[in-house]
Amino acid sequence: MSQSSSISIPVGNRLGVPVELTDISQTPGGTIYGTTPGGTRRVYNRNVLMTIRNSPHSKTPPVNLPSIPGVTKGAGAAPKPIKTKTLDNNHGDDDLFHMDE
Template sequence: MSSAKTISIRRVTNPSQLPANYSQTPGGTLFGTTPGGTRVVYERAFLLSLQQSPLSRTPPTLPMIPGFTLPKGSPHSVSPKKTSCSPSPRAATTVSSKAAVSEDEQFAMDI
């Protein structure tokens, strides 16, 4: 059998001794918890690799709104493309297929 070892304890006497970011390890790994208690861990190297991903770019159809998506006084005065308010036929079929799915039971229950 192995011998028991004591766990070191550090007492905080000043608020400056508390960490600035509770969800980050010294190595840069970020973590968080969901409301259900599941722990989610993001490795720093993985997050940095996503920085160059095409998915992390600004959406191409994002409207140019001065003061919101553009800085105030920006030289870009491009107006957003006008879109029609009528739903496309594809959107209508998507909504109807979602309604059909929600009517079915998610799983069978034994009572």
């Protein structure tokens, strides 16, 4: 019985470039990864993130966002401060309590 030799099968990423399985856990060239709430790990490289940065979908706020005062934009003019009257009823020291003599 003859044994067949084993060969490694390259795994391609989304761009079609072969990726070695030993390189997946490393971050060569500044690879950034994030984890979704379901536990899926999304791997990004710097070039992809720089491309996404210029996308119209990444602009904040979106062009067609409705204008809601106090929510999506400032409430307008700043609220006027409330003016309070100061009472000047300090006419010197008062007795704390009246003492009978």
